[in-house]
Amino acid sequence: MIIRPSPPFRLDFTVWALRRRERNAIDRWDGRTYRRIVVIGRRVTELAIRQSGSTSAPRIIVTAMPSLRTATDRRQTRSLVDRLLGLHIDLSEWYRVARRDRQLAELADRFRGLKPPRFPTVFEALVNAFACQQLSLEVGLELLNRLAVVSNIRFGTGASAHYAFPGPRDVAGKPSARFRAIGFSRQKVRALLALARGMASGAINLDTLALDSDTELRARLLQLHGVGRWTAEYVSLRGLGRLHVFPGDDVGAQKSLARWLGRPAPLDYRGVATAVQRWQPYAGMLYFHLLLDGLTKSGAVEPAA
Numbered sequence: 001m002i003i004r005p006s007p008p009f010r011l012d013f014t015v016w017a018l019r020r021r022e023r024n025a026i027d028r029w030d031g032r033t034y035r036r037i038v039v040i041g042r043r044v045t046e047l048a049i050r051q052s053g054s055t056s057a058p059r060i061i062v063t064a065m066p067s068l069r070t071a072t073d074r075r076q077t078r079s080l081v082d083r084l085l086g087l088h089i090d091l092s093e094w095y096r097v098a099r100r101d102r103q104l105a106e107l108a109d110r111f112r113g114l115k116p117p118r119f120p121t122v123f124e125a126l127v128n129a130f131a132c133q134q135l136s137l138e139v140g141l142e143l144l145n146r147l148a149v150v151s152n153i154r155f156g157t158g159a160s161a162h163y164a165f166p167g168p169r170d171v172a173g174k175p176s177a178r179f180r181a182i183g184f185s186r187q188k189v190r191a192l193l194a195l196a197r198g199m200a201s202g203a204i205n206l207d208t209l210a211l212d213s214d215t216e217l218r219a220r221l222l223q224l225h226g227v228g229r230w231t232a233e234y235v236s237l238r239g240l241g242r243l244h245v246f247p248g249d250d251v252g253a254q255k256s257l258a259r260w261l262g263r264p265a266p267l268d269y270r271g272v273a274t275a276v277q278r279w280q281p282y283a284g285m286l287y288f289h290l291l292l293d294g295l296t297k298s299g300a301v302e303p304a305a
Contacts, residue, residue, distance in 0.1 A: 004060070
């Protein structure tokens, strides 16, 4: 399958914004190919995605193993890849906003081709947030890796096995002790199971969140057990693609923003909101660019030449 993204596009930048750290075993990247285990047409499938062409004339080549059988499978795969990698999001206005600010223009040019990634489902976005609450990102990602293993939706066997991110029903039927055994706290287990079991029973429906206004969305998310302000904003950006949202309680993002702005100390929630107001409605794009800026400083990502 070949997909032509809306240019400019860089697969490496976008994958790193999705995976965040090397420790992520669900979103895998070897420097050329992005791989993820998914379920397509009830079959566990490995998607391998690579880019050909240039940043300004990109092509995305998607290979599935086993091969996709039906037109429905192909449509599902195309939609999934498009969502994960933001392939058809038009960022022309973002680049116009960036050009009006010298400092932002430099950052946007350095990571030109970055698209805003999204988790495949709002459920996955919420579970990612639960895992990372009050922990370092590295520890949170390790919990998510373990969650995938115990859920056991796997492709391959033995040491070569890789795992898909579980869905609500994969989680709902397991006892809380299973998640406690892999390092989830009691509070995280309670939030995880309340969400998964609510969705499996039909009591919680996340499918309509995309239709809500920001106020409605925030209110509905805050009604879920374990969801506070940071989680609601994180899910709004990474789960629902609301690019005007910069998660203001994100400690790492607070520090990155302050450092980029030359401030001597991290910003608080209100300080973040005030600082990013001039770049609206693209504060979320700044969030992703600052994430890549940090990954560049760590040596994980190479900026555009």
